[in-house]
Amino acid sequence: xxxxxxxxxxxxxxxxxxxxxxxxxxxxxxxxxxxxxxxxxxxxxxxxxxxxxxxxxxxxxxxxxxxxxxxxxxxxxxxxxxxxxxxxxxxxxxxxxxxxxxxxxxxxxxxxxxxxxxxxxxxxxxxxxxxxxxxxxxxxxxxxxxxxxxxxxxxxxxxxxxxxxxxxxxxxxxxxxxxxxxxxxxxxxxxxxxxxxxxxxxxxx
Amino acid sequence: xxxxxxxxxxxxxxxxxxxxxxxxxxxxxxxxxxxxxxxxxxxxxxxxxxxxxxxxxxxxxxxxxxxxxxxxxxxxxxxxxxxxxxxxxxxxxxxxxxxxxxxxxxxxxxxxxxxxxxxxxxxxxxxxxxxxxxxxxxxxxxxxxxxxxxxxxxxxxxxxxxxxxxxxxxxxxxxxxxxxxxxxxxxxxxxxxxxxxxxxxxxxxxxxxxxxxxxxxxxxxxxxxxxxxxxxxxxxxxxxxxxxxxxxxxxxxxxxxxxxxxxxxxxxxxxxxxxxxxxxxxxxxxxxxxxxxxxxxxxxxxxxxxxxxxxxxxxxxxxxxxxxxxxxxxxxxxxxxxxxxxxxxxxxxxxxxxxxxxxxxxxxxxxxxxxxxxxxxxxxxxxxxxxxxxx
Numbered sequence: 001x002x003x004x005x006x007x008x009x010x011x012x013x014x015x016x017x018x019x020x021x022x023x024x025x026x027x028x029x030x031x032x033x034x035x036x037x038x039x040x041x042x043x044x045x046x047x048x049x050x051x052x053x054x055x056x057x058x059x060x061x062x063x064x065x066x067x068x069x070x071x072x073x074x075x076x077x078x079x080x081x082x083x084x085x086x087x088x089x090x091x092x093x094x095x096x097x098x099x100x101x102x103x104x105x106x107x108x109x110x111x112x113x114x115x116x117x118x119x120x121x122x123x124x125x126x127x128x129x130x131x132x133x134x135x136x137x138x139x140x141x142x143x144x145x146x147x148x149x150x151x152x153x154x155x156x157x158x159x160x161x162x163x164x165x166x167x168x169x170x171x172x173x174x175x176x177x178x179x180x181x182x183x184x185x186x187x188x189x190x191x192x193x194x195x196x197x198x199x200x201x202x203x204x205x
Numbered sequence: 206x207x208x209x210x211x212x213x214x215x216x217x218x219x220x221x222x223x224x225x226x227x228x229x230x231x232x233x234x235x236x237x238x239x240x241x242x243x244x245x246x247x248x249x250x251x252x253x254x255x256x257x258x259x260x261x262x263x264x265x266x267x268x269x270x271x272x273x274x275x276x277x278x279x280x281x282x283x284x285x286x287x288x289x290x291x292x293x294x295x296x297x298x299x300x301x302x303x304x305x306x307x308x309x310x311x312x313x314x315x316x317x318x319x320x321x322x323x324x325x326x327x328x329x330x331x332x333x334x335x336x337x338x339x340x341x342x343x344x345x346x347x348x349x350x351x352x353x354x355x356x357x358x359x360x361x362x363x364x365x366x367x368x369x370x371x372x373x374x375x376x377x378x379x380x381x382x383x384x385x386x387x388x389x390x391x392x393x394x395x396x397x398x399x400x401x402x403x404x405x406x407x408x409x410x411x412x413x414x415x416x417x418x419x420x421x422x423x424x425x426x427x428x429x430x431x432x433x434x435x436x437x438x439x440x441x442x443x444x445x446x447x448x449x450x451x452x453x454x455x456x457x458x459x460x461x462x463x464x465x466x467x468x469x470x471x472x473x474x475x476x477x478x479x480x481x482x483x484x485x486x487x488x489x490x491x492x493x494x495x496x497x498x499x500x501x502x503x504x505x506x507x508x509x510x511x512x513x514x515x516x517x518x519x520x521x522x523x524x525x526x527x528x529x530x531x532x533x534x535x536x537x538x539x540x541x542x543x544x545x546x547x548x549x550x551x552x553x554x555x556x557x558x559x560x561x562x563x564x565x566x567x568x569x570x571x572x573x574x575x576x577x578x579x580x581x582x583x584x585x586x587x588x589x590x591x592x593x594x595x596x
Contacts (some may be wrong), residue, residue, distance in 0.1 A: 060556045061578040063586020067557040079412055082552040
């Protein structure tokens with residue numbers, strides 16, 4: 001098996017937050033890129049949940065433990081505290097009830113890692129401001145009518161939701177357009193403006 | 206249906222080419238119905254080589270009408286084994302890497318103890334005197350066979366349909382003896398619809414005058430039409446409507462127009478009659494009664510989990526790979542999802558794939574590239590974890 005694999009920069013940020021040997025559930029694991037990395041490089045006990053048939057087949061054919069299912073329906077079947085980390089990568093904005101999903105993640109995992117595209121990024125703001133239309137770019141490639149994304153939020157919005165849900169934010173990282181990581185806490189205003197994507201490590205209070 | 210008496214090779218004759226183990230010699234095996242069986246035969250075949258630490262053994266569990274000839278020529282039919290698509294050198298169940306055991310179930314009719322075998326106490330064919338057996342009993346006998354072969358822990362138990370039930374039973378009854386488990390196109394219990402279809406089959410057999418209240422062996426008869434009808438009815442449930450339409454549609458059999466009679470005008474009729482008539486040459490009618498009964502009685506959650514499937518798998522370390530086929534209406538993808546939910550509830554290591562296929566229940570026996578990839582990948586991943594392949 002390959003070692004020292006390189007993965008997408010936002011996935012690398014997530015992977016760096018995971019302790020070796022821990023029990024990990026990757027919700028919406030896609031073709032299993034992150035999960036495979038975690039199993040091989042961090043020796044985790046990795047599981048995945050993925051809605052697309054193609055993604056699941058690819059994962060299982062790679063030897064990963066992945067179940068075909070829908071996060072919004074199937075997370076309820078997992079027992080409490082079954083995992084050390086539950087990952088929700090680039091999926092929150094495509095769920096019907098993001099707050100309920102976050103609640104579920106923290107029920108079945110001791111900690112959760114949530115990443116999402118930041119709708120507060122300056123390009124998004126200026127696109128909307130100057131064009132008067134919903135932003136379409138490389139991180140948000142869909143038209144408003146065919147987008148799977150139904151609940152966009154900004155970094156500030158996510159922090160606000162965590163406060164309301166009494167959820168503790170352990171780490172918060174903003175990734176700018178060049179893939180550079182910035183600590184959100186250092187300057188929330190700039191993080192929310194310059195961060196194209198955000199990664200949060202959270203746990204129950 | 207064929208009425209000619211063809212030469213029947215008796216799987217219970219001493220020269221029948223299969224391996225046989227006599228089990229329950231020291232201690233009788235107690236069945237769920239309370240009866241004890243001692244010194245009973247289980248017929249089996251093996252493929253590949255057992256490694257030194259005996260960690261590469263895979264048990265293949267067969268479906269209702271399957272047998273131990275999974276990957277070599279069946280001496281009764283002369284046809285290739287029923288799972289040569291999966292088992293062989295370089296195939297997902299790789300005979301170069303694994304030691305594969307396929308045994309004929311308890312209650313079967315290919316050399317294992319069952320209603321077609323000789324009752325040692327009377328010297329006559331058991332017939333209906335054979336005790337009613339369950340899926341748990343079949344698995345108990347397989348566990349004794351593993352003892353006999355010196356295999357403490359199976360690398361995997363893999364089976365489709367009723368074979369999947371046995372795989373699940375293994376996982377629930379002997380969790381410490383199984384490393385990985387693949388129930389394919391299977392279910393953790395029989396729904397009313399499953400029981401209903403098999404009851405039609407049993408009634409067809411018992412309504413045949415040649416069944417002779419189960420004593421047809423002594424009367425020198427065989428309930429061919431009854432067993433044939435049973436097979437025809439069941440066979441319909443193994444195929445999807447789409448496959449039937451594609452394969453047969455309303456096409457006529459070797460004729461230009463309907464005959465205004467009850468001949469097999471349609472190709473589908475001819476096909477089903479053929480399926481029925483060939484089946485009776487290789488399968489025992491009483492065995493069909495017993496094995497279908499065992500499936501009807503199967504309810505894993507009830508037996509092992511007090512009604513809760515998750516409880517049946519509590520604390521399990523086994524890696525599972527559950528596979529269903531989208532057009533299967535014999536055991537629905539929903540049946541597999543129920544298994545997956547139970548395993549998820551037990552925080553088990555589980556993979557689940559619903560293979561898109563129009564081939565219905567029988568898809569697991571046919572060439573399905575997605576299925577082959579999934580099973581191969583799962584076994585390879587498991588082999589890495591088990592240390593059978595270097596990391």
